[in-house]
Amino acid sequence: MVAHILQLKLRLLGNGFKRSTGQLVAVIIGGLYALGMVVLLSGASWATAEQNPFPGQLTIIIGSAVVLGWAVIPPLLTGVDLTLEPARFVHFGIDTKVLAPALVLAGFISVPAVLTFLGLLGASMMWRLDPAVLALALVSAVATAIMAVLVCQYLTIMATALRSKRRFRELTFALLFLLLVSLGPLLSSVFAAAESIADWINPISAVLAYTPLGAFAALPGALATGNMAQLALCAVLGVVYLVGLYLLLVRATGAATVAPPAQQRAATARGLGFFKLLPATPTGAVAARSLTYWFKDPRYALSILMVPMLPLIFWFAGRQSGEYTMMFALGPLIGILMGFAISADVSYDNTAFALHVLTGVSGKADRAGRVMACFAIGIIPLLLAATLPAILSDQLWRLPSDLGLSLAAFLVSLGVSSVVSARYTYAVPLPGENPMKTPPGNGLRVALTQMGTMGFMAVLLIPVIIPAVISWTTQSQVAGFIALGIGLLLGVGMLIGGVHLGGKWFDRRQSELMQAVMINR
Template identity: 35%
Template sequence: MVAHLLALRFLVLKNSLARSVWQLVGFVIGALYGLGVVALIVVGLIALSGAPAEISRTVVILAGSALILGWVIIPLLTTGIDQTLDPSRLVTFPIPLNRLVVGLAVAGMLGIPGILSLIASIATAGTWWQQPLIAIVAALCGIVGVVIAVVASRMINALSAGLTSNRRFREASGLLIFIPLILLGPIILFVTSGLRDAAGALPSFAEGLSWSPLGAIWAVPSAVAEGSVGGALARLAIALATIVVLWVIWRWALGQALISPARDSSKTRARGKLGFFNLFPGTPTGAVAARSLTYWLRDPRHSRQLIIVPLLPVLLGFYTVNTGNAGLLNASGPLVAFFLAFSIYSDISYDGTAFSTHLSAGLRGAADRTGRVLALAVFAVPLTLIVVIVSLAITDSWTFLPAILGISIGVLLSGFGLSSVTSARITVPVPEPGDNPFKSPPGSGFGTALATFATWGIMILLVLPELVIGIVAFATGDLLWGWATLLVGIVLGALFLVLGIRIGGRDLDARGPDLLSQLKKAR
């Protein structure tokens, strides 16, 4: 049974990669990137062999504890990304519970994250390569450490089955992980500064972790090297007891989840409450705008793109404070406009097979394009204006208002037009409704990134005139150039918007059935 589950896992991965050459290329690139990171870790661990024993011990314990903690926390935030052996899908099969637990544990260790973790953990032996017996102990302890990580991760998943089956929990957890990713730069600087200031306390912190379930197993080799056999055995006992406790809790929680699997709840809306459909005119364009705006508020796959609106000014403000360059914060408006305008560049991909309702209704492509742009413009235009005004108020740079406003409006309107064309021509793999917003088929990220960067390049060419005039306005401080930037941004932006809606509408009329076929294949 264990071998069958492993074969099933790799078969699903193989079939996923066989769907598209780009998925395969992206998977290979991702795997090579992961191996590159692991290679750096291995080199670092070997280099620790020449460092003082206290430093080596501290680094290994802290890194090992972080590895286990990562296995516990990340699945909670990214639930739904890997559902290859989701226990809820195995409910109908008569698999003995003990065999299922072992199979899931081994499958977790032999997945891509598990294999990379095993390589990095076993490489702790490199820190003790000059003492072969201790190196062997370190390698074995590394394997035990990964077992703790995998079992803890599976236990948390099983215990949270009731929560993760709830759509709103999956959506919220998926969005939460996006915030630290955007603020990664300031976080790294803050942590680095904190570690530099508290470097003297790290050995004591590592000593405390060495007696906890997180760090006990990683402290065994150093304890043996110091001749503290009792300390090594005590920490090994803590690690083994941790596995036993985690295993028992996981087995119980998994059994409960298989006996009474959680279901998504549903609710009924009162009659006559049409939401945004009451606010827009009863036309095809109005219907599309109302539907799209409803998706923006209720579908996290759309709304996750709005997280960057408040976070981007915060990020640029942080660097402004550290560098003293007010231009960074003043760039918030154009950058927010850029990301907002591109939030619909693959909009039809999020419709999925529901796009068939547009085709069956005989909806004109121009009405579809216009409706989607109107829905986005309802909040994108006010948000862009607010960011521009607030950023200039903070930096007291009102003389640049016409230039920055012109660039922002030009970027926003031109982006609307370009997105209207690309979303009628490009379909990309996206999460299914109700899934984690970050879920994607293996390797799909490369093709999506390639299409995104190509579209960004076209966008830069479209807004180049107002950018050049705006740069002249910034360099000279002449208001005349600033007003010229505003005029060019409005005129060219409106022109590209109209052209984009017409071209995109025409493409949609011609390629609608082909797009629907591509969407069905991507499921």
């Protein structure tokens, strides 16, 4: 039975590369890139073995980061391959003593697991000057990789039931996204506060060495320094952690194959919501439904969460360099990002797009309703981002140009997105799925479409950028008001034109759009 399940996992892994030629090419390119990074890490570890002043601490940091990454990113953020999750075997009556080891071993049959093993083995080359320590480092690298995969499997099983609860998914996504976005600025502040690398690497590694994250990774350093007490203690702790984790995993696997899957309760609607506030017209109905998505669909949360995070990131960057010029780019950047968000609206609709087709909503009403919803969400953050940097820095002469470029970016982005979303659709996470999940398939097409759309927006903004740059370089309010006037005229014109042209394309391509949405599921 164990061999049969392992063969099944290998077959599933192989079949995953046969879905499409584009996906196969993307996987090969991604695998070669990851393999190149592994080779680069191994080469750096080998080359710096003689000059590395912190080999023991660095090994602990790397091992702990790998285990923590496997514990957080696959189960909670991006999702993992749940083809062989324990709950799928509930109808087969397989003994847990057989099924659990088989599923544990199957978890190691994946490209990320292989790359993790190779990466940790390559990082162990920093101990190449001492053969005995190198041998122990290789063993501890394998043990650390096993710990990482087991942690991922256990947390995935435990999180599967919780992920069926919508509020848990939304809260998890929001917290993890904010953590990942703010991680860089927080770490840079910590490193800047330390006078030397030893001020932070020594205390951090000393704590991690006795945790499940870095217990095995601490063994080579303890042997190299002759600290046999730490070597014995970390070895015992590592074995205890690993055995305890395996037992917990077996228990969780058995529970998942016995307990029925969690049932989701249907959402209950209270009142008419935005439909009560907006006009009873096709445009108003589309706008109300879009506003409901913006507030309740976690897939739209990425655009909303980036609005408060961008000022924080730019402020941290300015604090490190002493130059806060980047803050003046907040308005145009938020305008482009918010406006570009509706370019995936049709894809996000999924099967609900049939409502637009069956009810005969005109393309103009559809485009205008989606624009109204995004405009209502984004206009206040945009105005704050466009005006506050100039006001707080006492450079009021910048207000007209900053406001003109920001409004132009937002309106032009809305107009272009209204056209693009009527012509191109691409695979997005399905309703209820993890918002950060990357659907397989047309990754190259998505990237090219997004790059082309962004580039086209930048070209359209050139008439506003030129007087805005003149205003910034000469501190001329006259040039700033020219930028404001051109920005409003260009933005409004592009928005009206985009809604009109996008509406025509929408009317002609409703059946093709519906077919594309169904294929992208």
